[in-house]
Amino acid sequence: MREAQPVFFDPNIQAWHIFRYDDVLRVLSDHATFSSDESSFLPPEYRNATPISSSMLRMDPPRHRKLRNLVSLAFTPRMVAHMESRIQAITNGLLDQVQASGEMDVIRDLAYPLPITVIAEILGVPAERREEFKQWSDASVGGDAESTPEDIQAIMQAMESMKAYFNEVFEERRAHPQNDLVSALLQAEVDGERLSNEELLGFCVLLLVAGNETTTNLIGNTILCLDEHPEAVERLRANRELVPGALEEALRYYSPIKLTIRGTTTETMIGDQRIEAGKLLFAWIASADRDEAQFPDASQFNIEREPNRHLGFGRGVHFCLGAPLARLEAKIALNTMLDRLPGSWHVSDAPLSPIKSSSVFGVKQLPL
Ligand code: HEM
Numbered sequence: 001m002r003e004a005q006p007v008f009f010d011p012n013i014q015a016w017h018i019f020r021y022d023d024v025l026r027v028l029s030d031h032a033t034f035s036s037d038e039s040s041f042l043p044p045e046y047r048n049a050t051p052i053s054s055s056m057l058r059m060d061p062p063r064h065r066k067l068r069n070l071v072s073l074a075f076t077p078r079m080v081a082h083m084e085s086r087i088q089a090i091t092n093g094l095l096d097q098v099q100a101s102g103e104m105d106v107i108r109d110l111a112y113p114l115p116i117t118v119i120a121e122i123l124g125v126p127a128e129r130r131e132e133f134k135q136w137s138d139a140s141v142g143g144d145a146e147s148t149p150e151d152i153q154a155i156m157q158a159m160e161s162m163k164a165y166f167n168e169v170f171e172e173r174r175a176h177p178q179n180d181l182v183s184a185l186l187q188a189e190v191d192g193e194r195l196s197n198e199e200l201l202g203f204c205v206l207l208l209v210a211g212n213e214t215t216t217n218l219i220g221n222t223i224l225c226l227d228e229h230p231e232a233v234e235r236l237r238a239n240r241e242l243v244p245g246a247l248e249e250a251l252r253y254y255s256p257i258k259l260t261i262r263g264t265t266t267e268t269m270i271g272d273q274r275i276e277a278g279k280l281l282f283a284w285i286a287s288a289d290r291d292e293a294q295f296p297d298a299s300q301f302n303i304e305r306e307p308n309r310h311l312g313f314g315r316g317v318h319f320c321l322g323a324p325l326a327r328l329e330a331k332i333a334l335n336t337m338l339d340r341l342p343g344s345w346h347v348s349d350a351p352l353s354p355i356k357s358s359s360v361f362g363v364k365q366l367p368l
Contacts, residue, residue, distance in 0.1 A: 001017070001019045001287065002019045002020050002287060002290075002291055005019075006018070006019045006020045006023065006271055007019075007020075007023065007270045007271045007272075007273040007275075009273070013280075014279075014280065015279070015280040015281065015282055016270075016273075016275055016279055016280070016281045016282070017281075017282045017284060018270060018281060018282065018283050018284060019284050019287040019288070019291075020271070020287075020288065020291055020293070021288040021289070021291035021293060021294040021295075021311070022291075022293070022294070023270050023271060023288075024283045024284060024285060024287070024288035024311060025288070025311065025315060026270070027262055027270075027281060027283045028260070028262075028283060028311065028314055028315040028316045028318070029315055029316040030316075031060055031061060031316060031317050031318075032265065033264060033265055033266060033268050034262035034263070034264060034265070034281065034283075035060050035262060035263050035264075035265045036057065036058055036059060036060055036064070036261075036262060036263075036318060037058060037059060037060050037263070038053055038058050038263075039263075040262075040263030040264070040265055040278065041261065041262065041263025041264075041278070041279065041280040041281070042263075042280070050159060050205070051159070051162070051163065051198070051201045051202050051204075051205040051206075052202060052205055052206050052209065053202070054196075054198040054199055054201065054202035055067075055199075055202030055203060055205070055206040056068050056202075056203075056206070056318075057206055057210075057318065058202075061317060063190075064317060064318075065317070066190045066191070067190060067195075067199070067203075068317075068321065070185065070188050070190070070203075071181065071185070071203065071207070071321065072321060074122060074181055074184075075321050075322055075324060075325055076324070077324040080324040080325045080328055081328070083118065083122075083325070083328070084328060084332070086118070086121070087114070087118060087328060087329055087332050088332050088336070090113075090114055090117050090118065091110070091114055091332050091333055091336045092336065094109060094110050094113055094114060095110065095336055095337070095340050095341075097109065098110070099340065103367075104341075104367070104368045105365050105366060105367045105368070106219065106220055106223050106366040106367075106368050107216065107220050107362075107363065107364065107365055107366045108365065110219065110333055110337070111215075111216045111217075111219035111220045111223075111333070111366070112134065112212070112216045113130065114215075114219070114329055114333060115211055115212040115215035115216055115219075115326075115329055116130050116133055116134065116137075116208075116211075116212040116216075117130070118211070118325070118329060119207055119208060119211030119212055120133065120208075122180070122181055122207075122211075123180060123181050123182055123204060123207060123208070124173070124178055124179075124180025124181060124182045124183065125169055125182070125204075129165075132161070132162075132165070133208060133212070134212075135158050136158050136159070136161070136162040136165075136205075136208070136209075137208055137209045137212055137213050138158075138213070138355075139154070139155040139158030139159060139162075162205065163201060166200075166201050166204050166205070167197070167201075169182060169204075170182070170186060170197070170200060173186055174186055181207075182204065185200055185203055185204075186200070207322075210320075210321075210322055211322055211325070213256075213360055213362075214256045214257060214322075214326065214360070215256075215322075215325075215326045215329050215330065216362065217256035217355075217360060217361065217362030218247070218250065218251060218256050218326060218330050219329075219330050219333050219334070220362050220363055220366050221250055221253075221254035221256060221361070221362055222246065222247060222250040222330065222334060223337075223345070223347065223366060223368070224254060224347065224352075224363070224366070225246075225249070225250045225253055225254060225301050226246075226345065227345060227346065227347040228301065229301050230344055230345075232246065232301070232303050233338075233344065233345060235303065236303070236334075236338060237338055240335060240338070242303050242304065243331055243334055243335055243338075244327070244331060245303050245304055245305070245306075245308070246303035246334070247327065247330050247331060247334065248305075248308050248310065248312075249301060249302060249303050249305050249308060250301075251289075251310055251312035251313070252289045252290075252295070252305070252308060252310035252312060253289070253290075253301050254361060255285050255286045255289050255310070255311075255312045255361060256312070256360060256361055256362060257285055257286075257312065257314075257359060257360060257361070258284065258285060258286040258358070258359055258360065258361050259282045259283060259284045259285055259286065259358070259359055260282075260283050260285060260314060260318075260359070261280065261281065261282055261283070262281045262283060263278065263279065263280055263281065264276065264277050264278060264279045264281065265277060285311045285312065285314070286361065288311050289310045289311055289312065294309070295308075313326075341368075345368055346368070347366060347367065347368060348367040348368070350367070352364075352365065352366065353365065
């Protein structure tokens with residue numbers, strides 16, 4: 001598509017697909033023309049379908065900046081560096097269990113529990129309810145063109161239980177504030193007003209979903225890349241300084257987020273196509289990151305690729321807030337696996353099941 005129809009209109013869903021790196025970069029960087037507010041691209045009946053609809057991800061400046069500022073201090077590289085010893089301790093505990101059991105599913109045993117435990121601790125919600133968090137988080141990114149009415153109903157039910165759970169947490173923290181992000185958000189004011197319940201829920205769900213599903217898939221997808229390129233594991237064992245570059249390349253090669261959406265606020269040209277105002281756009285990060293015009297030998301997995309300006313964490317005002325945290329968690333996970341699991345790694349030959357989602361790329365299980 002990048003060659004033949006880089007800017008493509010799908011009449012069935014009345015949406016434009018954008019495939020080339022330069023075009024995706026422009027869509028992500030120009031928030032005045034390409035809005036994140038659902039009212040710019042969804043008819044009223046489809047708006048506010050999930051709590052994420054009321055989060056900063058679906059807002060434009062200036063309100064976006066104000067809400068982002070409320071939580072950005074919790075995710076600066078400096079704050080995140082303070083969490084290093086805790087992330088290492090959680091990772092060690094998870095790999096102790098793997099070594100005791102003698103078998104490993106990378107998703108079940110490390111890539112899923114690590115980020116959910118970390119984000120639950122930051123938010124101040126008990127990580128023991130991980131299983132429910134997982135169901136809710138899967139539901140929040142679930143659904144694709146093949147979803148049945150039963151799938152959609154299960155997603156809606158999961159959303160309702162998630163809302164009920166967080167509303168209880170808000171009540172409890174209002175009565176007994178703690179030293180955690182939920183208590184801080186309950187106290188926070190924007191333009192002299194407290195956040196609405198929808199906005200609070202939007203924050204928590206965005207962090208819970210963004211903070212786990214994507215990082216799980218970065219860890220899982222990195223292992224997939226390394227399974228396909230065993231020589232890279234040897235090079236990483238010999239030189240740990242290559243680990244951060246290998247993770248950036250995994251983000252580019254098997255991007256955990258395939259696409260993101262925007263709506264046009266005004267008529268505009270992309271390539272030779274004229275796009276009217278109020279149109280839904282799919283900006284294909286996964287395609288942009290394989291664009292030969294930006295990445296020579298784009299379909300080669302090269303852990304020393306330099307420069308590597310991938311769009312895996314987005315770009316512009318919505319650039320991933322959790323990028324420093326995700327990078328640190330993935331680095332600790334990979335380094336600890338290299339330390340504790342010697343020899344060559346081999347992913348089971350059984351067929352892998354991809355996650356059913358139009359926006360997220362990863363696998364459900366990854367037996368090693
Ligand atoms: C935004 C990817 C991990 C929190 C984004 C965006 C992308 C992304 C592509 C931009 C979406 C857009 O422009 O529409 C990823 C990937 C991750 C990851 C690939 C893991 C490898 C995390 C973590 C957190 C987080 C760990 C938090 C703990 C957020 C938030 C936003 C965001 C809050 C919205 C920022 C805004 O609207 O200003 N992420 N993310 N992400 N991410 Fe991440």
